[in-house]
Amino acid sequence: MNRVVLSNISKTFSETSVIPTLSLSIGENEFLSLLGPSGCGKTTIIRMIAGLENPTQGSIQIGEDCVFDSEKGISIPPEKRGLGMVFQSYALWPHMTVLENIAFPLKCQKVSPSQIKERCEKILAQVQLGGLENRKPNQLSGGQQQRVALARALVYQPKVLLLDEPLSNLDANLREEMCEQIGQIKKQSPISMIYVTHDQNEAVRLSDRIAILNKGKIEQIGTPSELREKPANEFVRNFLKI
Amino acid sequence: MLNRLQIKLYSVTWILVFVICILPLLSILIRLVPRSELLSLLWERAVLKSLLLTLQIGFSALFLALMIGLPVSYLITRTNIPGRTFFQTWLLFPYFIPSFLFAISWVVLALPQVGLLNRLAGKDWISIYTFEGLVFVTCNAFFPIIVTSVSKGLASMDPSLEEAARICGGTPRKVFFKITLPCQIPVIVGASILFFLLTLSSFGIPAILGNPSKLFVLTTQIYTFSKMGGLDGVNKGFVVSLWLMTFAVALTTVGSWLNRKYQVKLTTGKASRPSLMSLGKWRIPCFVLLAILFLLFVFLPLGALFLSSFLKVAGVLQLDNFGFHNYHYLFQMNETVTAFGNSFGLAFLGGLICCGLGFLVSYFATRAPGRSPRLLENAATLPFSMPGTVIALALIVSFGTGWGWGGLSIMGTPLLLLIAYVSKDLAIAVQSIIPAMGQIDKSLEEAGRVSGASSFEVTNRILFPLVFPSLQGVFLLSALPMISELTMSVLLFGPGTETLGTLIFQLQDYSNPLAACALASVVVIVLSIGMFFSRWLSRSTL
Numbered sequence: 001m002n003r004v005v006l007s008n009i010s011k012t013f014s015e016t017s018v019i020p021t022l023s024l025s026i027g028e029n030e031f032l033s034l035l036g037p038s039g040c041g042k043t044t045i046i047r048m049i050a051g052l053e054n055p056t057q058g059s060i061q062i063g064e065d066c067v068f069d070s071e072k073g074i075s076i077p078p079e080k081r082g083l084g085m086v087f088q089s090y091a092l093w094p095h096m097t098v099l100e101n102i103a104f105p106l107k108c109q110k111v112s113p114s115q116i117k118e119r120c121e122k123i124l125a126q127v128q129l130g131g132l133e134n135r136k137p138n139q140l141s142g143g144q145q146q147r148v149a150l151a152r153a154l155v156y157q158p159k160v161l162l163l164d165e166p167l168s169n170l171d172a173n174l175r176e177e178m179c180e181q182i183g184q185i186k187k188q189s190p191i192s193m194i195y196v197t198h199d200q201n202e203a204v205r206l207s208d209r210i211a212i213l214n215k216g217k218i219e220q221i222g223t224p225s226e227l228r229e230k231p232a233n234e235f236v237r238n239f240l241k242i
Numbered sequence: 243m244l245n246r247l248q249i250k251l252y253s254v255t256w257i258l259v260f261v262i263c264i265l266p267l268l269s270i271l272i273r274l275v276p277r278s279e280l281l282s283l284l285w286e287r288a289v290l291k292s293l294l295l296t297l298q299i300g301f302s303a304l305f306l307a308l309m310i311g312l313p314v315s316y317l318i319t320r321t322n323i324p325g326r327t328f329f330q331t332w333l334l335f336p337y338f339i340p341s342f343l344f345a346i347s348w349v350v351l352a353l354p355q356v357g358l359l360n361r362l363a364g365k366d367w368i369s370i371y372t373f374e375g376l377v378f379v380t381c382n383a384f385f386p387i388i389v390t391s392v393s394k395g396l397a398s399m400d401p402s403l404e405e406a407a408r409i410c411g412g413t414p415r416k417v418f419f420k421i422t423l424p425c426q427i428p429v430i431v432g433a434s435i436l437f438f439l440l441t442l443s444s445f446g447i448p449a450i451l452g453n454p455s456k457l458f459v460l461t462t463q464i465y466t467f468s469k470m471g472g473l474d475g476v477n478k479g480f481v482v483s484l485w486l487m488t489f490a491v492a493l494t495t496v497g498s499w500l501n502r503k504y505q506v507k508l509t510t511g512k513a514s515r516p517s518l519m520s521l522g523k524w525r526i527p528c529f530v531l532l533a534i535l536f537l538l539f540v541f542l543p544l545g546a547l548f549l550s551s552f553l554k555v556a557g558v559l560q561l562d563n564f565g566f567h568n569y570h571y572l573f574q575m576n577e578t579v580t581a582f583g584n585s586f587g588l589a590f591l592g593g594l595i596c597c598g599l600g601f602l603v604s605y606f607a608t609r610a611p612g613r614s615p616r617l618l619e620n621a622a623t624l625p626f627s628m629p630g631t632v633i634a635l636a637l638i639v640s641f642g643t644g645w646g647w648g649g650l651s652i653m654g655t656p657l658l659l660l661i662a663y664v665s666k667d668l669a670i671a672v673q674s675i676i677p678a679m680g681q682i683d684k685s686l687e688e689a690g691r692v693s694g695a696s697s698f699e700v701t702n703r704i705l706f707p708l709v710f711p712s713l714q715g716v717f718l719l720s721a722l723p724m725i726s727e728l729t730m731s732v733l734l735f736g737p738g739t740e741t742l743g744t745l746i747f748q749l750q751d752y753s754n755p756l757a758a759c760a761l762a763s764v765v766v767i768v769l770s771i772g773m774f775f776s777r778w779l780s781r782s783t784l
Contacts, residue, residue, distance in 0.1 A: 052405050078408040085409045091402035095424045104420070105410035152410065 001063040002159035002192045003028050009058035011044055018044050019216035026192050033195045033203035036213035042196045046162045050085055051078035084153030085162040090145045092137035098148050099133040105156045123151045143174040163195045212236050245697055255602040259622050262665045266636035270480055273639055283481040293485055296459040300441040303380040311388030317528055319393040322518045324529050334386045335540050338773045340726040341383035342446020343762045346750055347543035348379050350550045356557040371455040379447050382539050384440050388433045395429035428504040435497040442489055443629030445729040460486050461631045479635055486629045494627040551760035568760035577740050585725050585742040592663040593721025597713050600671025608679050626669030630729030637662055654736030662730045667720040678712040718776040726765050
């Protein structure tokens with residue numbers, strides 16, 4: 001079970017309301033994109049799911065577990081939510097090698113060394129990084145760094161993968177390649193993915209459903225073809241340039 | 243490409259930098275080569291003993307400063323401790339106060355028998371004239387170096403590095419030890435090297451606290467040699483200064499190598515601030531600890547300084563013992579007026595020269611072609627890492643009576659002090675102006691050229707006005723330390739060229755320690771005003 005359900009979430013940063021009230025649910029093994037202009041609150045939403053920010057109001061459920069509930073005073077810390085996340089800046093630890101970066105989450109889970117080795121090798125092969133285990137992040141190209149970040153987020157088989165504009169720092173060709181790779185992962189592993197982007201092409205290519213956000217509100221949510229065929233309002237029409 | 247005017251200016255800049263920053267240090271080596279028999283002094287017992295003591299003090303103070311500085315940095319940048327901004331300002335305050343003033347205040351507090359702390363306790367329980375006392379006061383004066391660098395490092399670290407580790411399953415404790423701390427190692431090592439260099443070069447603290455108990459470090463050993471023994475003594479001083487030079491060069495080389503090798507880019511362009519850790523039930527105990535630290539390192543020494551400046555008899559806290567006696571005494575002396583005139587005059591001139599020369603050096607370092615500009619920058623910043631004692635000796639060798647190149651002697655004149663101050667502080671100017679110039683896009687100047695302005699006009703009417711706001715800050719940053727400079731002045735001053743630093747030192751050492759407190763209090767107030775003014779300036783130009 002890897003559904004994610006946000007119920008009546010709201011978020012205020014020092015009296016400015018970023019998310020007024022929002023409910024959203026991501027189905028099992030679904031790929032959902034949060035698409036919208038910068039500053040629309042999409043990053044805040046996945047940071048709340050990850051546990052890096054707490055909503056002001058509302059509740060969040062991941063699978064069977066309630067990870068946040070403002071009324072019951074529940075707030076599970078990020079390390080206990082069983083998620084994977086890829087950051088826009090990749091957030092690779094500069095003092096560790098590629099292998100150490102990828103092994104870190106497994107070490108946190110106290111996986112045995114032989115298991116760690118096996119699983120790291122497997123994931124490195126999957127993202128085509130074999131042979132670069134002992135490099136430091138600053139010795140890698142942008143695309144390679146991106147793959148390490150992806151491998152690190154997937155190696156412990158999380159229930160849900162959060163991706164925060166993972167392709168925005170790559171040039172057009174690499175972006176294409178990585179899009180492909182993410183599509184592969186989606187096919188191969190049973191995992192729900194929440195993908196934040198401002199690029200509608202990426203969203204349309206990868207998503208099962210897309211939520212279009214504006215000023216913290218969902219303007220429309222639906223499959224890519226639904227959005228194209230029946231845009232709910234002027235904003236959606238303009239944003240998708242239909 | 244430089245035009246003819248620029249080439250002329252470039253040459254003038256090189257000559258000035260060479261004479262002020264390089265020639266004196268070269269002179270030491272040149273003078274020593276034909277007298278290599280002197281070198282055996284390097285291994286003499288007394289010299290080795292002071293070398294050992296210098297290193298012991300350096301390492302012990304560094305250890306203490308790290309033990310205090312690292313947790314403090316974390317608490318004031320990353321946690322929700324009450325009074326965060328207060329501590330951020332005031333725990334760093336000792337950084338702006340000349341270190342020897344801390345020696346003076348701790349003498350007031352912990353002199354055997356009559357120190358305030360001993361009087362108040364009613365028994366003779368601490369003495370500052372000990373190895374431990376030296377280490378403690380050194381740490382007191384220099385620990386802000388550690389706190390400033392490390393808290394800057396922590397504040398500019400990309401928060402997603404830690405967030406990623408949390409999401410991967412790391413507990414807060416694990417994230418701190420496996421991610422946060424290792425990422426800061428280059429910063430910590432850099433700050434430690436700087437701290438160690440400062441303790442190595444420190445003169446005032448060991449002179450005031452060490453000499454009475456015969457604890458001689460390298461700098462005070464050199465001072466004793468060159469003050470007592472005439473020409474022979476000065477020779478001995480040179481030899482001993484080789485130790486200081488060696489360590490200074492070695493440490494800065496290691497420092498810049500580490501910096502180049504490990505300077506990993508930890509910051510992102512994205513303006514996300516690291517989240518503050520909630521201390522929970524530890525919030526109040528941590529606050530109490532920092533408050534104690536503030537009392538011990540800032541309030542107590544400065545308070546004691548001000549308090550004693552109003553005492554007629556040292557250590558007696560009775561109402562009829564208070565008065566303006568010391569201030570009267572002070573301002574009746576001719577030396578006081580002279581010292582004020584000299585220090586402020588030299589600081590003003592020195593600050594201006596640092597700005598002007600610093601502007602030229604930075605201009606050519608960022609715009610001249612080839613490798614020579616990089617060399618120019620290194621030459622201009624070299625004396626900064628040299629202990630003041632070494633620079634003073636180097637200047638005596640180059641410009642002093644019986645030594646000077648071509649019989650030129652400016653020993654005992656304000657000019658010599660001016661050269662000393664400029665050579666030491668030029669680096670501060672260069673290192674602040676170069677980044678300021680780097681922020682100005684070249685296209686702004688190119689646009690000026692294309693619109694028909696000559697290169698002089700472009701510099702004068704586009705570049706200079708853009709850099710000017712930061713020059714104001716640079717002036718204060720380089721001039722403020724000159725007001726109370728002691729280490730070099732004490733070796734270079736003569737009758738009529740007393741400075742505030744040397745006068746305080748003399749009063750403390752020979753004649754009237756309470757008057758020294760009074761003068762020191764005035765200096766602290768002047769420097770505080772200067773510091774807050776420079777902060778205000780930098781805030782309004784941002």
